[in-house]
Amino acid sequence: MSTVSVIIPNYNHAPFLSRRIESVLSQTYQNIELILLDDCSTDGSRSILSKYRGNPRVRIEFNEVNSGSPFKQWNKGVGLANGEYVWIAESDDYADDRLLEKLVMRLDADAGVAFAYCRSWFVELDDRPKRFLGPWREDRWATDYCVDGHTEITNYMVRWNSVLNASAVVFRKDLYQSVGGADESLRLCGDWKLWAAMALTGKIAYVAEPLNYWRCHNASVSSLTNRMGTDLEEMFRVRWWILDRVSQLQTRITNEGMKLALAKSWMDLAFDGYPNFPDITSLALKRLRDLGGTDYTPPFATWKGEVLKRIIGWKATKRAHILYHRYLTRSAMGSGQGASSVARGTW
DSSP states (O other): OOOEEEEEEESSOHHHHHHHHHHHHTOSOOOEEEEEEESOOSSSHHHHHHTTTTOTTEEEEEOSSOOSOHHHHHHHHHHHOOSSEEEEOOTTOEEOTTHHHHHHHHHHHOTTEEEEEEEEEEEOTTSOEEEESOOSOHHHHSSOEEEEHHHHIIIIITTSOSSOOGGGEEEEHHHHHHTTOOOTTOSSSHHHHHHHHHHTTSEEEEEEEEEEEEEOOTTSHHHHHHHHTOHHHHHHHHHHHHHHHHHTTGGGOOOHHHHHHHHHHHHHHHHHHTTTOHHHHHHHHHHHHHTTOOOOOOOTTSHHHHHHHHHHOHHHHHHHHHHHHHHHHHHHHTOOHHHHHIIIIIO
8 A cells, every 4th residue: 555644734723633633543544654743833732742752653843933834834744754645634624534545546546646635524613514615516526537637727727726625635745846845935825836736747636525624713824814915916926827837838738628718717817917916917918819819808797897997997997898809809810919008008
């Protein structure tokens, strides 16, 4: 059996630690090592972690200084790992006893699978499952699948992180390292960027059975970053990074449907980035032109259009709509002048 290194990076999650650790040690797949990390917790977490020092499968590493980033802890843990596969089990989540068994089976069955993940429950603080995690339509994530990473990125991951919880993922250690690990400059979207980087190298396997339990609370990283207002900029930068990497491979994309989907994603990013991120809007429109344009129409009649009207006024919004349709016409004629004018600031 393949060895799995399970990493539990912790910071001030004492109320949840015992449930988390026991849900790892009780896995039906037993060929594991467990690496417990603590990032200078102040809530008594270390006394809980220290209780596991006598377990031969457990290693404990305490930081002397807080790292300031959850993704620094990810990279530290993977650097310590000896297993072929890695499961980053967040310290405030927990798992069904069969999670590793099911996901390792998918990785062992196909060497081309970069990572495997499962469906997750959203749970209350008292551990009661409330609903499935994720806002998507049920038919897409209701059954198992294995899909090419490029296809998954083009259809989904360029717009949002379709792998919402790291605790639901088991990945290949060598692949994690080959893509450079997690981006330590990010606080919220480092996992999204990482999944995309790994997906570009192979396939993604998904298990529809909900084997992971994701807990959201006031002290979670996502809650903190939402309050700090850092999530929006990170989201746009990561979306740009993903689209940029995919577009670099456009010469290999012969499927017209995929090229159109990619072009629509660039247009969507250009629209969403306006006016807060003008550099992204401008560059996104240039990439759109390089791909040959798209029939995608910015949703001026939706809430996005209403927000845009509030920001720049209805006249400017209407003018932007007209300019965009002129761009489509010119693109169809092969001139490309429309996108250039838009990128210069008339958007």
